[in-house]
Amino acid sequence: MNAFRATVYKYVVLFINLLAIGLLPTGREARGADGTVLKKFSRESGLPNAWVKGIFRDGDRVLVSYPGGTATWDPAEGKFVPYSPGNSFKGSFVTGLAVYGGKTYVGTEAALNVRDGGKWTSLDRFQQVQHSEELLYSDDKSLYALARVMFGGVLRYDGANWSIVNRGAGTGIMNNATSLLTRGGEIFIGTTTNGLFYFDGKEWKVIGPEQGLPGIWVTSLAETSEGVWIGCYNGLALFQDGKIRKFTAADGLPSNKISVLKVIKDKLVVGTMDGGAAVKVRNLFVKVNMENGLSDNRIEAVEAADEGAWVGTINGLNLVEVR
16 A cells, blocks of 8 residues: 555656646646747847857847857847947947946946946956956845956945955955855855855855865856755755755756856756756756757856746857746
């Protein structure tokens, strides 16, 4: 009898999971299940270069950056056109975008551009840190700029003053930062060579393989109700309540080499360097790759779209279902 109950329970769980990811009919079908490739965009769609390096939402507009420039979708033309914000805008290759204090900040290879109303100004440097190729992140309290160049580092702006983020005297600037996330009073900063710099509200800590991280190269960070997700070159980790749980291809990931994480409609979207992407639905990773329509398996960027997710690869842009 116990064996029978166990078997019934197993199939009930399977049924619920299949229903959750859209593989069983519900009577309210939309375009498809999570991970369905809805549309693909390439040079024929107006992209000057199919290698998508970044995707950003600027209000209703979508910006797509590629080596050497940036394009934006023109609904009237039905294609991508060059991004032309004006003569006061410095640079052409957009690397970051954030809204803070009623202003829009856009990072490029040349400067940090600031739009106040319809007017652009730019910032070139703060102390020894250059505003160049910056990733941008904002919360209710601060704007963070991660300059990923030799004379870069992590900067914080509180609405009045800029400051350099460091872990204390003698620790140096964080010019190897790859990603940043805040949660209440906590700060998470991913790096290329030092794992994760973590500020718990009182002091900085370094989290690496000895603490359970899959590797020292952290590529991306994201937060869901489950905790803070840490994407690494060697796998994915979930940080919650001071504990780390690791995920690899053995757990359903398309690859261990995580390139980007993004939360869309309360679901974690995982991009990898060589295996495509996946949407986490409950306890399952629903894969989307070249076998089911993705333009390439090397994922460079993921951003929210009205229909789900924009997924940028080295060979084009994809619109993927996330329900």
